[in-house]
Amino acid sequence: MKILNIKTGLFLSTSIVASIFFIGCTNLEIDNVDSIIPEEEGGNPTEILNALYRSFAGNYNTYEQSSGLQNMPSDLMITPIRTTGDWANGGRFIQIHTHEWTPNQEDLNSVWSRLNRNIFNASEVIFYGGSNLQVAEAKFLRAFAMWQLLDFFGVVPVRQVDEPVTIDPKVYTRKEALQFVIQDLNEAVADLPSLGPSNHDFATKEAVYALQARIALNKAVYESEGPGTFSFNVEDMNNVIANADKIINSGYALDDDYFVNWRGEGTENIFVSIDNMSKLWQPYLSSNQGGWNGFSITPELYDLYESDDDRLGKGPGTSGYVFNEADFDPADESVLIPQGILVGKQYKKNGEELSGIDYQKNVKLLGADPNEGFKMMKNSPDADTKFVFLRLGDVVLMKAEAILRGGSSSDSALDIINELRDKRNATPLVSITLDDILAERGREMQWDAIRRTDQIRFGTFLSGTWTEKKAVSEDYRWVYPIPALQVALNPNLEQNPGYPDN
Amino acid sequence: MKFLYSLFMGTVLAIQSISAAHPKFDLKESVFEQGFTVTGTIVDETGVPLPGASIIEKGSTNGVTSDFNGNFSITILDKNAILAISYIGFDSKEVPLNGQSTINVVLQENATGLDEVVLIGYGGVKASDATGAVSSIKAEDFNGGVISSPEQLIQGKSAGVQITSSSGEPGSGINIRVRGTGSIRSGNQPLFVIDGVPISGDNISDGGNVPGTGGTAPKNPLNFMNPNDIASIDILKDASATAIYGSRGANGVVIITTKKGSGKGSLNYAYSIGMSEITKKYDVGNAQEFLTGYSLVGGSDPNIDQGAETDWQDEILRTAISQNHELSYGGGNQSGNYRFSFSHSDQQGIIKENGLERMTGRFNGNKKILNDRLEISTQLTISNIHDDNVPITDSADHQGDLLAGALKTNPTRPVYNPDGTLYQPSRDNPNPVAFLELSRDFSNTLKFLGSFSADAELFEWLSFKTVYGIDRSMSTRKSAFSSELVAAVVNAEEDNGRAAINSIEIDNLLWENYFTVKHDFKDIGLDLNAVLGYSYQKFQSSGNSMAAADFRVTDLDLMLNNMTAANLTAVSNTFKTIDELQSYFTRINLTYKQKYYLTSTVRIDGSTRFGSDYAYGTFPSLAFKWKLSQEDFIPDFFSNLSLRAGWGNTGNQDIAHDLYTRRQRYGSPSFNVQDGVVIPGGLATVTFENQGLKWEETQQTSIGLEFGFLDNRLRGSIDYYNKTTTDMLVQLSAAEPAPQAFVWRNLDADVINKGIEFDLTYDAIQNDDFGWTIAGNASFNENTVENFDFGFLETGSIKGQGLSGINVERIQNGHPLYAFYLPSFEGFDSDGNAIYGDTGFTGDKPLPTATAALTNTLRYKNFDLNIFFAGQFGHSIYSNTANSFFHAPAVSSGRNAPLEVLTGEERNTSSVNVSTRYLEKADFVRLQDVTLGYKVNINENSPFSAVRLSLTGQNLFVITGYSGQDPEVNTNRSDNGVPSAGIDYTSYPRARTFLLGVNVSF
Incomplete structure (x- = not known):
């Protein structure tokens, strides 16, 4: 071998350089081999809609999230800090119960994000060219999520599907958002099916009617500048009644068994969750069974009922149960999980009492023994269990309320209430006032994620006091603050009056 | 004469x-x-x-x-x-x-190091000529003991380089921070370059998950190296040095060079055996103390006493034995060299069933041919790693993981029933021994790293080098949890066991070409050394995972190896991403009269991590050195005196794949065991695209002084740096509504790290029989967030009963990163309820403000002794473990706790909350390593050419005020992608190790 001469060296070096820049240079464009780029390949409205049904239900599949923001600040639920250390969580459940929430309360941010995501996903179904039916379903779900958002926060941010991250979402006022919701529902109804009562986990005409009734009933609240006396107008009330009648006339009927609705059966449910609500069941009965030991009912809720009311539940462990051997199977050692308001001792399926469990009515907010407070068990894990978004029981009570608030109907409010009470094994009322409606709504829709809205409409949310909610709340608390993080992220958002920025 | x-x-x-x-x-x-x-x-x-x-x-x-x-x-x-x-x-x-x-x-190898070559990327320079802050640590200065990854070798050895292992588990992840923490995300690690191949920082094995108990941290991706194969580790600290690596230089660069053969062929065999035990157990109550405490705090279960006396910590701990064999053969001369090595290391963890077993094979060879005009070389490593994992997680709930179980389980519970079966009365408090016996979790990782290069001397002044590198790994993690294990999820009513298999494959390649120009313009006293090159790297990562639930069998082997014994099986998901990095770089070193040194580099990086508008970043640097000791006006007692100054701009691209395109993926399915169905995952948007995403940049200015006196017997350096990181890449919540909850943005804020570093070495005694060298280093770093008007980012998400969703750390203007923000603890009221004061910044921070180390090396005839202390100061640690388990309400739920809780003032009506009660000073000094070596005198006729015996004590003691197991810990409690620091949550305990080693050469 001979030493490389300069000529060879030069040749080598230049050819190497040439090859580097010729072969080596990449244009830095990469293939995405494991994901879909909707801009290039088109979105998939079917998949997005399916996922949306699931994620929308996720707002209500625990007693936190949207469900929590409706129940926890109301007179029906209390979530104390237990002596086991549970449910302290930096006092965030306490804050909600005592109406002392701040813009940094973390549930507010997650609820805001989730509902907004639902709205965005619904818009995607429309944007990516879903079928007429899919677009109608998406508009129904968008209206539902936007209603919940405007109900909680008063304002609604909006982003178009193809808007980039650099554009700050503009903001609808409560009235603008309300008009948007009403328009979506009006546009949705034509393309949706009317299928009669069958526990539908998808949008139907009747679901639209029920939501339209709810919105019409609360419209005066949403159009008001602040809490106080709302002026409910006749047109809205007639709208409530008309929508209720459309549902009643399409075959829906009240069931004899109140709790059948949460097993996803019966003839009352208008719109239910697509999946079983595994996290809604509670309470915690034994360490091998799981559950939640935090949420309790207030004594006030329990006191609303007559002792034979079906809505207290009937089985072992519920109110007024007298031990009867026939209810048990000596061979079954698993935990018996009834449906209803659980009081006192609880049992295994063989009749044995569960050690250490004896639920008491009274409950305090701090340092509560796990036995303090009666528990609500609507969604027993022993059965298929659904979250019920819209149900006939709610609809008939809205109709009765609309009549009392000046709407016209051939039915009387008292008859409507008593028909419901009869089904629930409660004695008929002889007369009826708006207060009776609120109380009946409490009995009928305990923990159905509507109580805060109801109490605001009836004017008891801020001024009322109940167990461990001892003070009258400031007027500005009729809406929640916009999450501080979101105010920081979107310059178009202005914090709701009365609240600090964070 | x-x-x-x-x-x-x-x-x-x-x-x-x-x-x-x-x-x-x-x-x-x-x-x-x-x-x-x-x-x-x-x-x-x-x-x-x-x-x-x-x-x-x-x-x-x-x-x-x-x-x-x-x-x-x-x-x-x-x-x-x-x-x-x-x-x-x-x-x-x-x-x-x-x-x-x-x-x-x-x-004797040169101790002063001035003539040593330090590697600076694409070449090396004499240490005395380096214009940047570069630390070079040679094999003989490495830490001893049981070592599972290269970082441990240099822990504490260089000022300004803070190395913290996240727990005491063999092979656990290690955090390295060079000159402070600059980024607000996980990408804070320096770039590792092994024999010229930059290693991607991706995890090469799966992080794993314990059903119902939480995620387990992934192992250190550098575990594949046999520490004995490493000849030296060079750390480039300042930007003028790291800028040659441009986009990846912002957090420093660690260059690992493996050993080469030399001399006539020689065979070397090394063996070591180590014994490890936990340094400090938690002082939780024994049976009687627990029962007394239980009723004291207000517990009322009449069945609390189960009659036994069990020390649950002892039940899961053991004396761990570790063994290491290594055989190497190498030789070489001026025209080439070669070295083969093979090692087998079996490191047991101090928790039963846990360990790390590694086999490595390595070949290094190079040869000059064509009259020494062409040098070809090859470096290959193949490594097979077997990790036995135990269910210790970073996110356990109140049921606890294995470690929490060992601390909090009622000590009156027996381990076994009288019939020999495991006593498992409650899913809420799983029996820790059952957790070990009824689960199996291991990963197997095969890693191959190879580089092949040719270096041609085209002219006397010009050479060209091409390097082709392959970095490939395949890792599979398998885990099974039998339905016999009474624990959450695993045996919920009908949920009969869970198993999962997760595989990750990494396939990276590198092709680099560069010219080196060297010319000495003797007549004008100017020496030129320049590099011009191009580099291309491709990163491919793919993986797949399977999951199964509701098993018809309980045998763990069968669950893993005949997975269809489950009623529900699913492909959890698969993924594959490809990224590229293309770079042009140049460096010019000019030396004038051996007095003035100038280095300038420019690197242009193009990365697919950014959209086309921002794909390229330019990263320049400039550094100057003045060897004052060469000047006549400097007195002769300075054997070395040099002043360095440098400035550089480096970048960071360590973010996920393609964040500038809106992409959708189908999510993972979930099991509904009760209904016997697999619910398929929905289509979801995985990125909310940000086309304006650009490089995070770090500008660093530094000044250094190097000095040597007394013929360099006393030598050292002082460095000052000021590092400003801007346009920080961070995952933020999206302004809703948005297609995705999070969006990556460049945060408009500065993270400033300012600091001083000292290195000092003194050869106190150097004569033939006796030598004593003292080496110390210290560094001080101040970290602040400035120009941040966003409000704040929260992190440090605390886990535990009644604690979920609470964060204790904030990133906010005017405060150090991850500053603690939480309520003060004001003691207990007369009813034993905790009193909490205002919530706010406590002034405490989790990142150390000072680190220091001291090494004493003594030699007497055939004996040598090395004593190494290291410490970190100025920081605090938050004990999530104590917050979650060590308080009266937990005790009243039937859980054990340390004595101060069992005998304390608190009662079960007290509210659980985060507070300064669990925030402690984390300063510590550790006697990290004491090694005594003895060189056996070799008889001429002996078959051996050298024999050395050594005894090492590792982590002999720690001086600290921290009440937890060990203050050097970092459990990942990030919140929404913002990393946390300084949180201890059921961390794997640290061990004290004694190691006996023998090294024989033939």
């Missing part, structure tokens, strides 16, 4: 010049035929021959070099002459002959 000598010298010189003019004149025979012939061998301290060492008769130009075997033969005139023997990297030695005709010389 002296006069005669120089007279004679003159003659020699004259004759030599004659010989040069008349080549046929045979100098040796005709003039020195009466001279003496002296022969001998030159070896290093371990007996390895040194080829090419120079042997010169002192005062003359008469000299020879040693051959491949270190042998030499020199003819001299004066039998009492002095031979001057020198070899690059070793201390020169003068040997008076005193009439001997055979001498064997042992050279």
Whole structure:
């Protein structure tokens, strides 16, 4: 071998350089081999809609999230800090119960994000060219999520599907958002099916009617500048009644068994969750069974009922149960999980009492023994269990309320209430006032994620006091603050009056 | 005598010049035929021959070099002459002959390091000529003991380089911070370059998950290296040094160089055996103490006493034995060298069932051909790692993971029922022993790293090098949890066991080409050394996972190896991403009269991590060095005095794949065991695209002073730096509504790290029999967030009963990163309820503000002793473990706790909350490593050429005020992608280890 001469060296070096820049240079464009780029390949409205049904239900599949923001600040639920250390969580459940929430309360941010995501996903179904039916379903779900958002926060941010991250979402006022919701529902109804009562986990005409009734009933609240006396107008009330009648006339009927609705059966449910609500069941009965030991009912809720009311539940462990051997199977050692308001001792399926469990009515907010407070068990894990978004029981009570608030109907409010009470094994009322409606709504829709809205409409949310909610709340608390993080992220958002920025 | 000598010298010189003019004149025979012939061998301290060492008769130009075997033969005139023997990297030695005709010389490796070559990326420079802050740590200075990854070798060895392992688990992840923390996300690690191949920081094995108990941290991706294969580790600290790596240089660069063969072929065998035990158990109550405490705090279960007396910590702990075998063979000369090595290491964890077993094979070889004009070299590592994992997670709920179980389980519970079956009364408090016995979780990782290069000398002044590198790994993690294990999820009513198999495959390649220009313009005293090159890297990552639930069998092997024994099985998901990085780089080093040194680099990086508008970033640097000691006005007692100043701009691209395109993926399915169905995952948007995403940049200015006195016996350096990171890449919540909850943005804020570093070494005593060197380093770093008007980012998400969703750390303007923000603890009221004060910044921070280390190296005849202390100061630690389990409400739920809780003032009506009650100072000093070595005298006829015995004590003690197991800990409690720091949550405990080693060369 001979030493490389300069000529060879030069040749080598230049050819190497040439090859580097010729072969080596990449244009830095990469293939995405494991994901879909909707801009290039088109979105998939079917998949997005399916996922949306699931994620929308996720707002209500625990007693936190949207469900929590409706129940926890109301007179029906209390979530104390237990002596086991549970449910302290930096006092965030306490804050909600005592109406002392701040813009940094973390549930507010997650609820805001989730509902907004639902709205965005619904818009995607429309944007990516879903079928007429899919677009109608998406508009129904968008209206539902936007209603919940405007109900909680008063304002609604909006982003178009193809808007980039650099554009700050503009903001609808409560009235603008309300008009948007009403328009979506009006546009949705034509393309949706009317299928009669069958526990539908998808949008139907009747679901639209029920939501339209709810919105019409609360419209005066949403159009008001602040809490106080709302002026409910006749047109809205007639709208409530008309929508209720459309549902009643399409075959829906009240069931004899109140709790059948949460097993996803019966003839009352208008719109239910697509999946079983595994996290809604509670309470915690034994360490091998799981559950939640935090949420309790207030004594006030329990006191609303007559002792034979079906809505207290009937089985072992519920109110007024007298031990009867026939209810048990000596061979079954698993935990018996009834449906209803659980009081006192609880049992295994063989009749044995569960050690250490004896639920008491009274409950305090701090340092509560796990036995303090009666528990609500609507969604027993022993059965298929659904979250019920819209149900006939709610609809008939809205109709009765609309009549009392000046709407016209051939039915009387008292008859409507008593028909419901009869089904629930409660004695008929002889007369009826708006207060009776609120109380009946409490009995009928305990923990159905509507109580805060109801109490605001009836004017008891801020001024009322109940167990461990001892003070009258400031007027500005009729809406929640916009999450501080979101105010920081979107310059178009202005914090709701009365609240600090964070 | 002296006069005669120089007279004679003159003659020699004259004759030599004659010989040069008349080549046929045979100098040796005709003039020195009466001279003496002296022969001998030159070896290093371990007996390895040194080829090419120079042997010169002192005062003359008469000299020879040693051959491949270190042998030499020199003819001299004066039998009492002095031979001057020198070899690059070793201390020169003068040997008076005193009439001997055979001498064997042992050279000591150069301790002052000034002539050593430090690697600076795409080449090296003499340490004394380096213009940037570069630390070079050689094998003999590495930490001893049981070592599972290269970072542990240099922990505490360099000022400003803070190395923290996240727990005591063998092979656990390690955080390295060079000159402070600059980024607000996980990408804070320096770039690792192994034999020229930059290693991607991606995890090479799966992080795993314990059903119902939480995620387990992934292992350190560098565990694949056999520490004994490493010759040196160079750390580039300042931006002027790291900018040659441009986009990936912002957090420093760690260059690992593996050992090469030298001398005649020699075989080396090393064996070590170590014994480890936990340093400190938690002082939780025994049966009686627990029962007393239980009723004291207000517990009321009459069945609390289960009658046994169990120390649950002892039930899961053990004395761990670790063994390491290593066999290597290598040799080499000036035209090439080779080295093979094979190692097997079996490291047990101090928790039963846990361990790390690794086999590595390695080959290094290079050869000069074509009359030394072309050098080809190959470096290959193949490594097989087996990790046995235990269910210790970073996110356990109140049921706890294995470690929490060992701390909080009621000590009156027996381990087993009288019939020998495991006693498992409650899913809320799983039996820790059952957790171990009824689960299996391991990963197997095969890693291959290879680099192949050719270096051609085109002209005397120009060479060209091409490097092709492959970095490939395949890892599979398998885990099974039997339905017999009474624990959450695993055996919920009908949920009969869970199993999962997760695989990750990494396939990276590198192709680099660069020219090196070297020319000495002697007439003007200017020396030029320049590099110009191109680099291309491709990163492919793919993986797949399977999951199964509701098993018809309970046998763990069957669950993993016949997975369809489950009623529900699913592909959890698969993924594959490809990214590219393309770079052009240049560096110019100019030296003027050995006094002034100038280095300038520019690197242009193009990365697919950014959209086309921002794909390219330019990263320049400039550094200057002035060797003051070469100036006449500097007095001679300075053996070295140099001033360095540098500035550089580096980048960071360590973010996920393609965040600038809106992409959708189908999510993972979930099991509904109760209904017996697999719910398929929905289509979801995974990125909310940000086309404006650009490089995070870090500008660093630094000034350094290097000094040496007393012939460099006292030497050191002082460095000051100011590092500003801007346009930080961070995952933020999206302004809703948005297609995705999070969006990556460049945060408009600065993170500033300012600091001073000191390095000082003193050779207190250096003579043939006795040597003592003291080396110390200290660094101080101040970290602040500035110009941040966003409000704040929260992190440090605390886990536990009644604690979910609470964060204790904030990133906010004017505060250090991850500053603690939480309520103060004001003691207990008369009812035993905790009193909490205002919530706010406490002034405490989780990142150390000072680190220091001290090494004493002593040598006496054949003995050597190394004593190494390291410490970190100024930071605090939040004990999530105590917050979650060590309070009266937990005790009243039937859980054990330390004595101060069992006998304390608190009662079960007290509210659980985060507070300064669980925030503690984390300062510590650790006696990290004491190694005593003994070199056995070798008889000439012995088959051995060298034998060394050593005894190492590792982590002998820690001085700290922290009440937890060990203050050096970092459990990942990030919130929405913002990393946390300084949180301890059921961390794997740290061990004290004694290691006996023997090293034999043939």
